[in-house]
Amino acid sequence: MLKTSLCLLSVAVSACAIADENSKNKYSVDQLEHVIVSGSRIFESIDEVPASITVINQQQIQQHLKVNPELSSLLAQMVPGLAPSTGSSSNSGQTLRGRAPLVMIDGVPQSTPLRNGSLGIKTLDASAIARIEVIKGATSIYGNGAAGGIINYITKQAKSDGQPEGEISISSRFSAVKLDESAGARISAAINGGLDKFSYLISASYEQNGVQRDSKGDILGLQYGLSDSETQNYFTKLSYDFDDDKQLEFSYNFYSSQQKTDLGDVTGDGNIGEKTYAIHVPKELQKPGKPQGPEGNVNITLKYLDYALFDNTQMTLDLYKQNIENVFFFSTNLANLDDGYSGGQSVIKSDKLGARATFNSQFDFDNLTTTLIYGIDALNDKTSQPLVDGRIWVPEMNMDSVAGFLQTKWVINDDIILKAGVRKESIDLTVADYQTLKLCRTATQCSVPLSVRGDTINYDATTYNAGIKYNLSPAFSPFFSYSQGSDISDIGILLRAATVNDIALIQTQASIIDNYEVGFTSQFDDLRFELAAYKSTSELGTSNKFNDVTGVYEPIRAPQKIWGFEGLVNYAITPQLKLVATYSYVEGKDTQADEYLGAKQISPPKATANLAWQASDDIALTFSYLYVGDRKRFDKNEQGQYVGDQGPVSSYDIVNLSGQYQITPQWSSYFGVENLFNSDYYPARAQSYTYGGYNIKGLGTTATLGAKYQF
Template identity: 65%
Template structure:
């Protein structure tokens, strides 16, 4: 493996910020897309920063991060109303989900469960970097969602906070009552700081607008969630500090329900009912059986002249358990179905240096360093069969980014990152999977090997900041992606891994946009185009009954708009609109709903009649998308069914009774709209056509002492 010195490094990002905040607060927002703290005005591309205040307001309506992201992030596909973020892409591509920069996604075998990997109570803010980027390595084809966890307060002494809340269906309350308890303590004693949070949540059944229990395919009915978070810090002096963070997250469905499967083509919904034990879901409870993260961070703001160092060591271990599926059957060997588990262990370190130069009329910054990551991922079945063999990836990367601020008006960012990846896979045999006695895949003995990938990616961005009324930017960024190699391995039709089309895909992202601030109005817009040499879509093989990966060049394009207006101290509104479309350019056909979402618009109105009382109303509109024709039998297949538009309203409010006590309430689907979410309409796979949540109420109190 070729090793590169510290001087070879990556570009950072550029970014236009959709930070739905008052205009006069924007200069105080910082982002870490470039791996260091930056002023928001110095990022020429698209980033959404979601603050703690926004998180708390949205979580009064729903505790699910998927729902929060669909409302607050232009370019994020609509939520799936489930534990899975399959189809909830970012600008038509899969994002890399991280906690404090530590990858939570499993890109080598993407199970699309990365969005829901920690409890929102520990999140200080969320930074969403849109467009392909190599800043954090493999898996960021669509960008990055980085959950930044809370830090201890700087004041001496301790602060304790307790939240108690309940959630239930307003359509039919029986069995729907759920409860949540959250407790935290944080503080500082001289140079030592500490923060610890425990949250426990138990859902009742979830009901649609007709009062029926939502289907169990990645469902959230009867889910028990536990999250334990600790962050300890020590300041050696004003320049040097050390912190260690531990987070454990577990969320599993334990239920006596079973599915009644519907059919997208006939218009019959899937839902769940109580059944005798022998008819209940087989296998282990679905969901993450444990997601453990340990992070050690050392910072020195002056390791040598005008240079800061951030050094991170981290480890992550996760097991995501999927539902029992009859599609994993092999009747000849006595298997009526199967249940898979994606396991992933990551260990890594990052060293980032930041050197400042003060030149004539120019402030220059160099950001450089190295990343080392080992990721071991596999997808076995609970019964002992191996669906995806163990993939052992070693990744070494060097990066360099430069930023030049000229006359306080021009911001130029440019950089490079070099990746060197070894992926080791031992000999394995593909599984024989049967949809019926006569419709089975053919198992293949595949010879393993060590695959090597090298890629050098570049980024450049320019922003002009002379006028608040119009601040334009333009950017170009690349990402190298070997995501979901596991999907390719498990459906191999050749006897040598070297013959499988596992090449890395280089994604080119082009973007132009602007920010305008005129008095109380802030307007932002961006237009983007993303191309890749090799994407991965699915094609159904009617002979074997298996969806086979299709690797073909792709082009994705779209635009996003945001307007934020503060009428006065009491009233404020934010409007967004996002459009994305994409094609397989080799065959000139549109991409399905697994990647491309329909148009999306959101509206948020906030009213604060008194300093102690606030009320919020939000609307989510999802438009039509009808790009595909039915087959000769009149049925749609795969992820290509038509999507009809729908509108959902949510409402929230809170009141502070004393300095220590406040109460809150949230109403999801205020008008009890009877609808199918976008994915439920487009996916024809069994069990996905589950209706959206009916009117659901959350109410609770918070006490601090």
């Protein structure tokens, strides 16, 4: 802790530039659509990035919000390489190129990599987001947890010019199969303005879901369910311009989303095709404990920017603090009848205090522009996973991290881009003495509690990246990149399943992921192609295997290889009709056992299409299509059942429709229909996860009606 505290004091604040539409940079408003900040922590043109990236703009966010307010659904539809949406509050199994992504808000990590509960995607309401930047492939540019890449939510910016402006939106979402109890309500509002050197943005949203129903009208099962959930988000951004080059910014985000219901599950057997669904039950049959979901997660960020620290150098400093409490569902797998526990409910708690300082220096020579990006990061992360009843499942892990980095970029003759970088990271992870829990799946199938001696584990890693892109012509711009990521994610799952009595004997070593990617972009007038192939390897991955004796899924550290390819077509058919289509394929193996990896990492093939039609000045329609293919890599066990995350996935497809009518310059109405043709299907995760309660059908036809007022 001392090392991190000294670093926090020395840097005072952290560096993660965000996409500020009003900031003093070399890009115009129109060009900002082609600018990102997540890949190297400074503003740079997409054409100068030798890697696959996806940017989801404000218009695309608003279009999808009419159909489904969940960000996991939006990302699955728009990002090639990201697994299909789970249709729930959990993004378990929704990996990016077969590995876990690091989810961020304006560069502040929302994921809890030390105990990855796969809830990071659901951390902010879409109404507060200006754009989303997705950088694919292992990277260490933001530190631990980005084995699969980065998903960065760039929030809306406070405006310092003109009169205050704002908007209010109200809508209802309901099942078109069976209306009974399904109608929900949503309201969001925002105001944005400025006075002299001060500017502000305040937004709030509140949503109350009704019950969610499948294509037969049955209520969806409750495991990570969204029926009867209540979601609140309050976001504020305040900014003060000292002069044209210096700015201080403060932001605050509060997010909660909890399921408060009187329903109970009727659990089916996925191995014989029985779905799990929910019904109204007496209080004594309802799941005990607290409502599941984020209980009230808070992010506070203070940022200072100086666009002209020296003639050729910019500086960004920021300090962030975060408190997360994600509550899981009550599970009988956490039972210990000997001590009076019929089950249990866990909570992932994470408190982060971080600081980053980034400097950006640019030098111009004849036919050569050189950019140096360098700085220091510091983070203290305290994460644990206790049970609501007071038992400790995962002890507190206290991580201190300090890292220095240097990223270089050379642009030669405006068409050859070379990048190379290095990051040196030092991590101390402290765990006190603890005892593993006795957990019983049945009366005779129990884990054995073990006293484990704690310690401080030291990790020192140096990771590198290099890439080249040649903008030969608009018709062909090839690139190649190599990047490494240092990952100590999900140490908590190793600790809670310990089978030795000393933490030093647990395989907690960091994974170094080597990521290779080759691809190209092509632009022909109104038609754009993107194609990339990739491979990532790691000497230590983390999968799991079911122990028939103890009833516990035990972690396995084994080498892994993941590979795949993806493509995107963006075609402006006419000025009013635009098409975006994607395809992605990923596969992976445990190379030591020569066995395919399960669905927690590897998703089936996926294709999407989005057709936006501006029918007139006042009418806009959007059609979206999702296809998920087969993946059947595993056989049944001796008892004739699929186990773990090895269930076979059969293909399915979904069509959505949304539209908007501009009634007046201030008033507009809109609608959205999810699963337009009422397909009867199980989402990919529901098919592949054989764990109890996951075999839940997808949403049947669900409609949204709403109106928006802008002033």
